[in-house]
Amino acid sequence: MRVGIFSDIHSNLEALDAVLQFLHSQGADCFACCGDIVGYGPDPRACIEKIRALRGPVVAGNHDWGVLGQTPVHQFNLAARAAIEWTKGQLDESDVSYLESLSLTERFEPLYLVHASPSAPEQWEYIFVVSEAEAEMDYFSTRVCIVGHSHYPFVVERRNDGRAKLVRRQRFEIRSGAKYVVNVGSVGQPRDGDPRACCVLFDDDTKLMSFHRVEYDVKAVQEKILRAGLPEFLATRLSSGR
Numbered sequence: 001m002r003v004g005i006f007s008d009i010h011s012n013l014e015a016l017d018a019v020l021q022f023l024h025s026q027g028a029d030c031f032a033c034c035g036d037i038v039g040y041g042p043d044p045r046a047c048i049e050k051i052r053a054l055r056g057p058v059v060a061g062n063h064d065w066g067v068l069g070q071t072p073v074h075q076f077n078l079a080a081r082a083a084i085e086w087t088k089g090q091l092d093e094s095d096v097s098y099l100e101s102l103s104l105t106e107r108f109e110p111l112y113l114v115h116a117s118p119s120a121p122e123q124w125e126y127i128f129v130v131s132e133a134e135a136e137m138d139y140f141s142t143r144v145c146i147v148g149h150s151h152y153p154f155v156v157e158r159r160n161d162g163r164a165k166l167v168r169r170q171r172f173e174i175r176s177g178a179k180y181v182v183n184v185g186s187v188g189q190p191r192d193g194d195p196r197a198c199c200v201l202f203d204d205d206t207k208l209m210s211f212h213r214v215e216y217d218v219k220a221v222q223e224k225i226l227r228a229g230l231p232e233f234l235a236t237r238l239s240s241g242r
């Protein structure tokens with residue numbers, strides 16, 4: 001089994017299409033999505049439709065909950081809030097009921113999916129540093145916890161000897177006995193300085209996991225964002241990946 005893993009699509013259809021095409025080309029036969037399908041971008045309905053059609057688990061993110069009115073708006077900055085309000089006006093009943101159907105966590109052996117953090121999924125806290133990832137290791141019982149939320153890819157491994165460290169390789173093995181927190185970055189709004197869409201491939205036979213960056217038509221998305229009347233910053237930041 002090959003799992004295509006990704007998160008934080010944020011209504012960016014061009015980026016999602018590019019990632020799905022890439023993952024299919026790499027033999028992915030199922031998918032795992034860590035949430036924030038909507039928010040920020042111009043194509044919420046088309047993104048929901050694509051994700052819905054995939055085989056595999058999907059969890060809810062804070063923007064998905066924001067659109068449903070389940071995350072208080074004061075938790076979002078002005079641009080995010082404006083995009084959430086705009087998105088609410090775009091979705092139909094079946095889109096809304098799909099978002100409502102998403103759980104905050106999903107177990108998909110050997111993976112555990114949660115948008116923000118396994119210790120408090122509904123608090124939407126960020127995991128930024130190794131010690132924060134290490135503190136989360138006792139809150140899931142699978143070998144790998146997949147998160148998104150910060151739009152910043154990283155891997156923290158806790159070995160048998162109990163020490164946690166950053167894994168700095170693009171491709172790495174999920175070792176037996178060790179535990180991992182893997183942030184799979186963002187499809188639709190990367191913030192690590194690389195504007196290309198981010199995704200991960202996991203081969204359940206070889207236990208190899210690898211990060212990939214995929215080019216997409218940034219300009220087309222920026223034009224759609226401006227045409228929709230969404231905040232200009234949401235368009236410009238896509239060029240720099242910040």
Ligand code: ZN
Nearest residue numbers: 008036061149
């Ligand atoms: Zn996000």
